[in-house]
Amino acid sequence: MTLAQLKAFLAAYELGSFTAAANQLNTSQASVSELISRLEQEVGLSLFTRGGRRLHPTNAAIELRDHAQQTVTSFDNGIQALRSITSLEGGVCTFGVLRNAGYYDLSDLVQRFHKRYPKVKVRLVGLNSSLVAESVANGEIEAGLVVLPVLERGLVVKPLFRDEVLYASTTRSPRRGPMTIEEFAESKVILYDAYAGWNDPTRKQIQERAQLRGLKIVPDIEVEHVETALNLVSTGAAGTIVCRTIAEGPGFPKNIKTVPFAEPLYDTLALVQRESSYLSPATRRIAQLAEGTLLAKVRPEQRIPTVPSERTGRADSREQTINAS
Template sequence: MTISQLRAFLAALEHGSFTAASVHLELTQASVSELVSRLERELGVALFTRGSRRLVPTEAAIELRPHAAQAVSAVRNGIDTIDALTSLERGTCTFGVLRNAAYYDLADLVENFHHRHPNVRVRLIGINSALVARSIAEGEIEAGLLVLPIDEAGLDVRPLFRDEVLYASSTRPAEAGPVSIEEASAAKLVLYDAFAGWDDPTRRQLRERARWNGLTIEPAIEVENVETALSLVAAGAADTIVSRTIAESAGFPDTIRTAPFAEPMHDTIALVQREGVLLSPATKQLAELAERMLRERIDEHQGRTSVV
C-alpha cells in the first residue's frame, strides 16, 4: 500500500469519478484507475461500484476513508514539519474564529502569531460558528474556535470554557430580576447573525428552550452585527441577548441593563478540527496560541467564565 494509492482513492471518493480525480491530482485517468485497482487487489475488496456516470463507494470504502485521510495527512504534515525546520516555519494556516472574536481578546491573535512566525501565511476566517463548522467539515478550514452547539459530523470537538448568555434591555426595570423564557418569547427582540439565522448556536439555544415550553421566538428585527443590535437596544427599539463577555466589555452602552435567564444559558467555546486529520504545523501552532490566550483570559476573569 502506498500513499499515492491512498491519495488516488480519496480523490476518486471525493470527486466521484476517475476522470475528475485525475484532473485534481494532475495525473492521467488511467493512472488513477490503476492506483485504485492496485489498492483494491491488496485489500482484497472492491472500493467502488463502477457505474456509467459516477463511482459509487462500497461499505469498505466508507470504512477506509478516515484511515486513508489520516495517513495522507500525516505524511503531508511530516513534510511540512521538515520544511518548517529548514525554512523558519514556512507554510500557510487557515483558522476560524468566533464572529465576535475581539470581545474574547483574540483581535491580536494574528499579530502575535505573525510576530513569532513571520514567514507563515495566515488566513483567519471570522464568520458565524455554524458556518465555520461546516467549512471545517468540508476541509476548507483546518480548525477553529467555535461556539457550541454545532451539528456537523466528523469533527473533533474539545470544549474550553463557558460564557453566560444574558438578556439585554434599556427599557426593562432593573429590579425585575432574572428573565423567564416566557418573557423573552413575548418581548420585541433584535437578534444578530442574520445570515446564519437559527443555525447560530446561541440563537438556536434560545429557540430550543422556547420550544421545550411550547413557545416560539420570532425576532422583530434581524441584523448582522452585535454592535448594530446593541445600538437599537440602547435606543429602546428592542431587546437582545449577549454573552457576559460582551456585556462587560469597555464599549458596551451604559444605558443597557443585563439580566441572567431564570434558567441559566451559556455559550460553550470549543476548539474544533476534522476528526482523524492531523493539523498542519502552522495551524497547530496558531491553535495552541489561541487556546493559550483564552486560558489567560479565563485566569483573569474567573468570576465571569467557567472552565469546561
C-alpha cells in the same frame, strides 16, 4: 500492499471508474487497473464489480476503505509535518475568529502573532461561528474559534470555557427576577447576526427552548453587529441578548440592565479544526496564542476540563489533535 495501491483503490472507490481515477492520479488507466489487481491478489478478495459504466465496491472494498484512508492520510500528514518544519519562516496562516473577538481581548491577535513571526502571512477570518465551522470543515481555513453548538461533522472540537448569556434591556427591572423563555417570546427583541439568522449558535439554543414549550421567537429588529443592537437597546427600542463578557466590558452602555435566564443559558467557546487534517506550525501557534488569551481572561470555574476517555483514561481522541498542537 503499497501506498500507490491504496491511493489507486481510494480514487477508484470515490470516482467509480479506473479512467477517472487515472486522471486524478495523473497516470494511465492501465496502471490503475494493474495496481488494484495486485491489491486484490494480495488480499485474496475482489474489490470491485462492474455495472454498466460504473465500478461498484464489494463488501471487502467497503471494509477496506476507512483503513486505507487512515493509512494514506497518516502518511500525507507525516510528509506535511516534515515540509512544515521551516514554515514559520514563510507561508500563510489561516484562522477563523469570533465576530465579537474584540470583547475577548483578541483584537490584537494578528499584531502579536506577526511580531513573533514576521515572515508568515496571516489570513484571519471573522464570521459567525456557524460559518467559521463550515469553512473549517470545507478546508477553506485550517482552524478557528467558534461558539457551540455548530455542526460538528468532519471537525475536531476542543471546548474551552462557558460564557453565560444574559437578557439586556433598559425597561425591564432586574427586580422582576430571571427572564423566562415564555416572557422572552412575548417581549420585543432585537437580535444580531442577521446574516447567519437561526444558524447562529446562541439563537439556535433559544429557539430550541422555545420550541420545546410550543413557542416561537420572532425578533422585531435584526441587525448584523452586537454594537448596533446595544445602541438600539440603549434608546429603549427593545431588549436583546448578550454574553456576560460583553455586559461586563468597559464599553457596555450604563443605562442597560441585565438579568440571567431562569434556565441558565451559556455560550461555549471552542477551538475547531478539520478532522484528520494536519495543522501547519503557523496555525498551531496562532491557535495556542488565541487559546491562552481566552483562558487568561476567564475565571477558573468557567473553564471546561478535558474529559478522559472511558476506554483509555486519556483525553478524548477528538480533542487530541488540537491538544497536541
